[in-house]
Amino acid sequence: MEKKVAVVFDSAGTLLNMYRIAKSTADGELLEDIETTMLVAGYPGRALVVMHTDSEEIFNGSGDATIADFISGNEIEIDIVCGNGNLTIEQTRDLVENSNVPLSDLREVICRIRKRCPNIFYLAAGLIVDKDLGGISHVLSTGGRLYPKSREVLSWLKENGVDAYIASGDSMRNLRRLAKCLEIPLEGVFDIATPEDKERIVKDLQKQYANVVMVGDGLNDILALRAADVGVATRQQGDRRPDVLLEAADRVIDDIAEVIDIVLPLMA
Incomplete structure (x- = not known):
């Protein structure tokens, strides 16, 4: 029955009540309280990517490393959460590998989330890749309670x-x-x-x-x-x-x- x-x-x-910050890799603009899926929905060829790692591992990475170096050097798995344009995971990995975005950009948005939400329950970091751009368009961090x-x-x-x-x-x-x-x-x-x-x-x-x-x-x-x-x-x-x-x-x-x-x- x-x-x-x-x-x-x-x-x-x-x-969870969320705090979200994204940083544009093109001009460094910080977008606070942004709905991250909106950064994908209106742009064909974009995908929201989750990284299977934690903030401690990100901060333990080399100070001058790129995100691509960090992911490959630590064998970090990535997955597509949502996309606009049917990007495959292989294409997504290529876009990340072709990017020279510094790991410090990812650390910056994580630090801002920690300051915004000191009693944080949840903390994650991610990326948005853009096929037309040929790499990472945004780094982002989300945290919440x-x-x-x-x-x-x-x-x-x-x-x-x-x-x-x-x-x-x-x-x-x-x-x-x-x-x-x-x-x-x-x-x-x-x-x-x-x-x-x-x-x-x-x-x-x-x-x-x-x-x-x-x-x-x-x-x-x-x-x-x-x-x-x-x-x-x-x-x-x-x-x-x-x-x-x-x-x-x-x-x-x-x-x-x-x-x-x-x-x-x-x-x-």
Whole structure:
């Protein structure tokens, strides 16, 4: 007999209040509180890349190294979180290797996140590659803390027999800690999830549950929001959400606590 309800959460901006900074490699412009997927969505030939490393390893790298040197020298794995133009992982690696962006640029954005969010729960670094540019267009760092009611909502779901999942573009390196904090089994955590992956995850869960709710806040959640029985777009992050995202959702919320009100009728 199929279970009644499952809720799939994105992580950044949904369970976590995020601080994001990107730096343009072309002119050095710093972009604060930027939605990183927006730096990809409007530019064909770009891809958002996650690096499977941590800030300590980045700061332990050679002071005059390039990002390409650091990645190759330390055998750092990279993955595409989302793209605009169907770049392959091989093409993405080539674009990184062809770039001479210094590792110090990546350290700079990480330091700014640490200063902005001193009691940080989550910290990650990434890149945006651009096919037309022939290399890295932006370096970026994201950090964040749990929204005050995230634990409360996840506890309520668990106590009421609702299964919770995480589908995120982030790596398991960060998601493992988040899952432990929220008591979500690791088998219910899907990392490096592209928009297509999130859609597939929702559809697979619909074979097991009568209702699947998807909660997300970014352009990379749109396919999953549309596929879900109830798609929930959250704007708790506080910045303006793209109209196309809000239009893809069945419900728009301003606080994660509202998820409980959405789930309750589905349990009847």
